[in-house]
Amino acid sequence: MARTAVGAGAQVGERPPDIRAVPLRHPGRWVVAVIVLVLAAMLGHSLVTNTRFHWAIIGQYFTSTRVLSGLAVTIELTVIAMAIGIVLGVLLAVMRLSPNPLVSGASWLYIWFFRGTPLLVQLLFWYNLSALYPRLGLGVPFGPQFVAGSANAFITPFVAAILGLGLNEGAYMAEIVRAGILSVDQGQTEAAQALGMTRLQTMRRIVLPQAMRVIVPPTGNETISMLKTTSLVSVIAVTDLLYAVELIYAANYRTIPLLIVASIWYLIVTSILTIGQYYVERYFARGAAKQLPLTPWQRLRRNLAITRPALAGGLEVPRPPR
């Protein structure tokens, strides 16, 4: 019966049949699944039968001009503020890691201040900047100015919103980027330097691309959070999505349906951002994982293939993107 290892070597080609085990049953999972289904059915039922949701009104306002223009402002604010935040964050993070104490100190001070004061206060501050500096100008420090103008003309509510959101975000992004940079092995910097790369080239070509794996997930989080944080700008009279619906229900008192309109839009944009984040993460995972994670679409096909083994053949593992 028992063969020695040496003996087995001579028997190559005699392959035992595939194992066909009885799958383990999971009764607990079925119970949970039934409970979840019942709860979902109850929720669905109430959504349809409770007339106080006023689905007709929701449908009517969902694509109204005022809601859509509010949505546009929200998206615009999110995109611009995040762009400022990311650029500023990279800059502050690199400054923070500088060997020059004045440079890293300046970065530290910035982060300390903008994380340490409420965003709402910062927004109001930028909005009321003209009270502090009635005239703004560009010129030689302590010398003549080339362009100058009234602060009120330059700092419109929208500009104040962008400044408030973007500069605040920069402080948070700086810490995210710094964590990313620190996560990259020191040996990478040395290898790049040994090739003759400058500090800047090393950062841009070697360190940051690898840091992205650590930077992207929290940045996605920040973006989604920013989408909703933009609703704070109503305090400085910028008509974003939430303020737009507030203005509508202040007139017609359809508070709940209009809040639902806004919520659905926030959910839609968040969903799109989540999908985008997934693909960005996949892109920066190249070379890090032995195999890239599947896209949601590929995962769906795989799941179908597992329940219907006939389909199992056609699943190819994606090549990493270039």
Place this chain on the structure above:
Amino acid sequence: MSVSGAGSGSPGLMVEADNLHKRFGRLEVLRGVTLQVRPSEVLCVIGPSGSGKSTFLRCINHLEKIDAGRLWVDGVLVGYAQRGDRLHELPEREVCRRRAEIGMVFQRFNLFPHMTALENVMEGPVVVKREAKATARDRARDLLAQVGLVDKADVYPNQLSGGQQQRVAIARALAMEPKLMLFDEPTSALDPELVGEVLDVMRRLAEQGMTMIVVTHEMGFAREVGDSLVFMDGGVVVEAGPPRQVLSDPRQERTRSFLSKVL
């Protein structure tokens, strides 16, 4: 003999270290290293852990600042520019230009994981030398062929074995067309059966006339390929000479006791 203090290094030497000192805080790691490497020479460096072998290589490549003594590469002072009798620190551009002429291979390979093998080899020429991508790609393919890895050109480092990664790392260094190659224990992180393939590549490189400084524990390699061997301990060169003589008939007691432990 060697020029004291001022002036350039002795003519006809690729590397010349004269009483080199390096401190980390209060720890004096190099305490007067003096040695010479001629062009096309293969110098092997052995010594116990912490004796300053890596630090010495890193000084040559400007990865560490020299505290005292002088070091010349190809007749040019390392780390500083001498004007009159004052030494001036070098601007970053100059440091980078000099590093680009020296290849370095690390114990832990340090390949760029987000780039394929081919992209790793192309990176230096394209970014540092601003070579056209097409030219760099062709040469990178040639270099990968030289180290026996053409078929792995489009593979990411984490899909390569240690030996393959180290060969890509050598190709990456060679892509800069260095006049000097520094190897810091290039085979220490490898499984025993992969050591040979890396040493073969290094042996061929030596035959082609490359000047090399190799920190290694591979005494066989040192004996066969090395033109000379130094034994470092406590931040100084304890003994130097032809590899066969140092390995089989060491003059110094410290060398003898080290060799008896590793051989």
